[in-house]
Amino acid sequence: MATDRTDEGVGMGESxxxxxxxxxxxxxxxxxxxxxxxxxxxxNYPVAEATRTRVQKAMDELGYVVNAHARALAxxxxxxxxxxxxxVTDPFYAYIARGVERQATRAGRLCLxxxxxxEPARELAFVDMLHERRADAVILVGGSYDNKGYATxxxxxxxxxxxxxxxxxxxxxxxxxxxxxPTAVVEYDNEGGGFALTDHLLSQEHRxxxxxxxxxxxxxxxxxxxxxxxxxxxxxxxxxPLLQQxxxxxxxxxxxxxxxxxxxxxxxxxxxxxxNDHVAAGAVQAIxxxxxxxxxxxxxxxxxxxxxxxxxRPQLTxxxxxxxxxxxxxxxxxxxxxxxxxxxxxxxxxxRLGTHVVVRDSVxxxxxx
Amino acid sequence: MATDRTDEGVGMGESxxxxxxxxxxxxxxxxxxxxxxxxxxxxNYPVAEATRTRVQKAMDELGYVVNAHARALAxxxxxxxxxxxxxVTDPFYAYIARGVERQATRAGRLCLxxxxxxEPARELAFVDMLHERRADAVILVGGSYDNKGYATxxxxxxxxxxxxxxxxxxxxxxxxxxxxxPTAVVEYDNEGGGFALTDHLLSQEHRxxxxxxxxxxxxxxxxxxxxxxxxxxxxxxxxxPLLQQxxxxxxxxxxxxxxxxxxxxxxxxxxxxxxNDHVAAGAVQAIxxxxxxxxxxxxxxxxxxxxxxxxxRPQLTxxxxxxxxxxxxxxxxxxxxxxxxxxxxxxxxxxRLGTHVVVRDSVxxxxxx
DNA sequence: CTGAAAGCGCTAACAT
DNA sequence: ATGTTAGCGCTTTCAG
Numbered sequence: 056m057a058t059d060r061t062d063e064g065v066g067m068g069e070s071x072x073x074x075x076x077x078x079x080x081x082x083x084x085x086x087x088x089x090x091x092x093x094x095x096x097x098x099n100y101p102v103a104e105a106t107r108t109r110v111q112k113a114m115d116e117l118g119y120v121v122n123a124h125a126r127a128l129a130x131x132x133x134x135x136x137x138x139x140x141x142x143v144t145d146p147f148y149a150y151i152a153r154g155v156e157r158q159a160t161r162a163g164r165l166c167l168x169x170x171x172x173x174e175p176a177r178e179l180a181f182v183d184m185l186h187e188r189r190a191d192a193v194i195l196v197g198g199s200y201d202n203k204g205y206a207t208x209x210x211x212x213x214x215x216x217x218x219x220x221x222x223x224x225x226x227x228x229x230x231x232x233x234x235x236x237p238t239a240v241v242e243y244d245n246e247g248g249g250f251a252l253t254d255h256l257l258s259q260e261h262r263x264x265x266x267x268x269x270x271x272x273x274x275x276x277x278x279x280x281x282x283x284x285x286x287x288x289x290x291x292x293x294x295x296p297l298l299q300q301x302x303x304x305x306x307x308x309x310x311x312x313x314x315x316x317x318x319x320x321x322x323x324x325x326x327x328x329x330x331n332d333h334v335a336a337g338a339v340q341a342i343x344x345x346x347x348x349x350x351x352x353x354x355x356x357x358x359x360x361x362x363x364x365x366x367x368r369p370q371l372t373x374x375x376x377x378x379x380x381x382x383x384x385x386x387x388x389x390x391x392x393x394x395x396x397x398x399x400x401x402x403x404x405x406x407r408l409g410t411h412v413v414v415r416d417s418v419x420x421x422x423x424x
Numbered sequence: 425m426a427t428d429r430t431d432e433g434v435g436m437g438e439s440x441x442x443x444x445x446x447x448x449x450x451x452x453x454x455x456x457x458x459x460x461x462x463x464x465x466x467x468n469y470p471v472a473e474a475t476r477t478r479v480q481k482a483m484d485e486l487g488y489v490v491n492a493h494a495r496a497l498a499x500x501x502x503x504x505x506x507x508x509x510x511x512v513t514d515p516f517y518a519y520i521a522r523g524v525e526r527q528a529t530r531a532g533r534l535c536l537x538x539x540x541x542x543e544p545a546r547e548l549a550f551v552d553m554l555h556e557r558r559a560d561a562v563i564l565v566g567g568s569y570d571n572k573g574y575a576t577x578x579x580x581x582x583x584x585x586x587x588x589x590x591x592x593x594x595x596x597x598x599x600x601x602x603x604x605x606p607t608a609v610v611e612y613d614n615e616g617g618g619f620a621l622t623d624h625l626l627s628q629e630h631r632x633x634x635x636x637x638x639x640x641x642x643x644x645x646x647x648x649x650x651x652x653x654x655x656x657x658x659x660x661x662x663x664x665p666l667l668q669q670x671x672x673x674x675x676x677x678x679x680x681x682x683x684x685x686x687x688x689x690x691x692x693x694x695x696x697x698x699x700n701d702h703v704a705a706g707a708v709q710a711i712x713x714x715x716x717x718x719x720x721x722x723x724x725x726x727x728x729x730x731x732x733x734x735x736x737r738p739q740l741t742x743x744x745x746x747x748x749x750x751x752x753x754x755x756x757x758x759x760x761x762x763x764x765x766x767x768x769x770x771x772x773x774x775x776r777l778g779t780h781v782v783v784r785d786s787v788x789x790x791x792x793x
Numbered sequence: 794c795t796g797a798a799a800g801c802g803c804t805a806a807c808a809t
Numbered sequence: 810a811t812g813t814t815a816g817c818g819c820t821t822t823c824a825g
Contacts, residue, residue: 075588077818088796093820103794118584123557124502125818127493128801135536143525143537144518153512156539165553167504168512168537170525184534187492215487219444336735366705366735446802457812462804472810494802497817 076117085113096121127189136386137167137185137222138194139178146361147331147378151196151227154382162390164191175200182212186221192389194225194382198275210236227385230274231405239388240405241381245275248374248410249282252328252356255372255412257290260420261326261354264298265316267338268308269330271301276330279358283328298324309337317345325353325421332357332364332373339367339417350419360413369416376410384408445486454482465490496558505755506536506554506591507563508547515730516700516747520565520596523751531759533560544569551581555590561758563594563751567644579605596754599643600774608757609774610750614644617743617779618651621697621725624741624781626659629789630695630723633667634685636707637677638699640670645699648727652697667693678706686714694722694790701726701733701742708736708786719788729782738785745779753777 078092085092087106094100095110102110113119127133136159140148152168159166167190169181178195185193193216199206210232213224217237226232226240256264266283269276280301284294300316302308309329316322327342329335335357342353349355349369357364357373364371384406447461454461456475463469464479471479482488496502505528509517521537528535536559538550547564554562562585568575579601582593586606595601595609625633635652638645649670653663669685671677678698685691696711698704704726711722718724718738726733726742733740753775 075590075818078820079818089819090797090821091795094795097820101794106794118588120552120584120588120590121556122497122818123553124493124496125801126820128491128497128803128817129819130801130821133493143512143522144515146513149513149518152537153539156512156537157541160539165536165538165557167534168521168525169534170522170529172526183489184492187490188534189491189493215489219487219489221444221489363732363735366732368737444802447804448802458803459805459813460811463811466804470810475810491802494817495804497801497819498803499805499817 076119080117081110081113081119084117085110132191133189134164135167135188135190136164136192136194136390137169137181137188137190138196139169139171139181140196141171141173143168143170146363147359148196150378151382154379155194155386156382157379158383158386158392161392161394162386163393164390179208179212182209182224186212186216190222192225192386193222194227194385195229196227197229198273199229200272201274206232213238223389225385225388227381228275238404239385241384241388242405242407243376243381244407244410245278246282246285248358248376249279250286251282251412252358252374253283253286255414256326256328256354256356256418257286259354259418262292263324264326264328265324266299266328267312267330268334269301269304276301279330301330304331304333306333306337309334310341311337313338313341314344317341317347322353326418327353327355329355329357332359332361332371335371335373336363336367339371349417351422354418354421356418364415367417372415372418373413374410375413377408381408445488449486450479450482450488453486454479501560502558503533504536504557504559505533505561505563505759506538506550506557506559507565508538508540508550509565510540510542512537512539515732516728517565519747520751523748524563524755525751526748527752527755527761528759530761530763531755532762533759544574548577548581551578551593555581555585559591561594561755562591563596563754564598565596566598567642568598569641570643575601582607592758594754594757596750597644608754610753610757611774611776612745612750613776613779614647615651615654617727617745618648619655620651620781621727621743622652622655624783625695625697625723625725625787626655628723628787631661632693633695633697634693635668635697636681636699637703638670638673645670648699670699673700673702675702675706678703679710680706682707682710683713686710686716691722695787696722696724698724698726701728701730701740704740704742705732705736708740719786720791723787723790725787733784736786741784741787742782743779744782746777750777
């Protein structure tokens, strides 16, 4: 394929292999200097109309394509935003990624998506690669585990990158690394959401609520549980450890654990608070298979408000998170929106987005028995 | 942030701004030449153990980070695979993207994800940007519209890129641009799937089948319809134009169109063939709201086999497409798998993956009335 | 408005 | 095993 004989212009070297046109080739063809070519390329400097068209024509004829690497090397940035997620097929990440993509595009950047495929250890490697590529921002998405060593490593990266004015590290949906670590952070209120949802359940007279799923050490899980506990205690209910079954964020965990709990006899709870919507969907399936009705026999609520919540029957009560907006905000922390009021104040380094309960049909007062 | 005073090593120029360490700085600090530093960096050439450690130490102390752009410029490739999709939040694309990501990672590449956000016109711009970045491959995902001018443009890009041995264009789930256009292609059998699913419906005694959704000009839609028609004719049924309602690939279209059709009185069809699972989900909702039962009153089938199909009740009969595998194959067309039998034959430029019907609970013989 | 020339940071011959 | 050196393709002062 590469040895196509229809050589169009640039000429091949002695080797007979086609060579890419460079600014110099264009310059020669147009009878100008490479500097002038660069100027029409970037349109950042006055160039005579006639010259410009001559250069443009030469570019077209030679099939010239700038080399982004040479360009990045010569000065500018990499014009790239990097985003690191767990799994692109999980809507939680996909919607955040979409927000990042949208906003990055507005800012004239391309979006490098890295997936750790569930291995947090790969995060650091990706951070390094993005640093090597001189990305403008490295956005870390989703909760983190409470691991001192890891946090130190990450903080060191953040410092090194800031120090060399490399990429800015942005924490998106993950707690800050501390006030002295140079990062931007986009948070949403897990504690508040956990509180609000639990309060909703309590207001429907539920007193025995099963908190189900979420990796136990993950900041996200911990936040949601913290809010859950606060709401409980506010009504004088001491959290029962047996009603707190953490594990994972997936459907299977929700299904299996609920099934097992239901198999053990009459459930000791009247409502399930799924740590996220997938877990809740699993619980719904197990409940359905056990021949119980939702919300008649058991109430179920989720968290995240992904589209799945509307495909379930009954539709799932959940907590809405502005996922796409979070992604966009992450980029805005670092890159100013070009078509925004240009003398508006520079964005702060950290922002906290609100969440709210979305009431649908999967929660009702428990039946009296 | 960038004016952190704790300068660690490299020293600032007269300007007082920290400067990034380069191979030369490392070389100086380790008392070797830049070539040696490059050698330990790439581990592609023998270097004395003692020297290596000395260099490593210097790198650590200086906080050295290679510049991927300089590296790419100096010879090597961009070490990047680009993928262009419509929408990252659509599972169809997300799963393909995951396959691409996985395989790209195996081949030591990073994955640049570009989303056209539903505007096919942006595809070409992305192709150009990826060319500029010297990606190894540019993977175009999903069906295409039958547009002569556009195809010509794309073919020109493919030729130019091949000619300059730039990125290889890979068509993933989209028809070839012709045998003379240098691209790789990963197909799956839309016609065959449409045939198989329709045949399944026919085998359940359905004779009036509504084909619903899919952008009318899209290759994907056309393929599925073609198979649908072939199956119909094979049983001596002439396709009824009234039973072919194309439009879009989303849930809303499926919902609204089905609702309207049902409002018009007793439906003239006994089964719905949704052009994809989202459309089918919309149809399911409309049918449910009309007070009809699935599959008792009406059967519904989808296409793609995305996870949603298992959240619906009844679970949806559909056609499985190996989405993730398609993404992986797209990368394999271009980049050899490193830990694969190294003397296995080079992969062909085009491959066609199979699909199959997944029978679940949304299809049953029509009730006799 | 345009040109000349000095890098940007790295790799890969070619020497030693 | 290690050093020297010539670029890779572009941008950007600095002159004119």
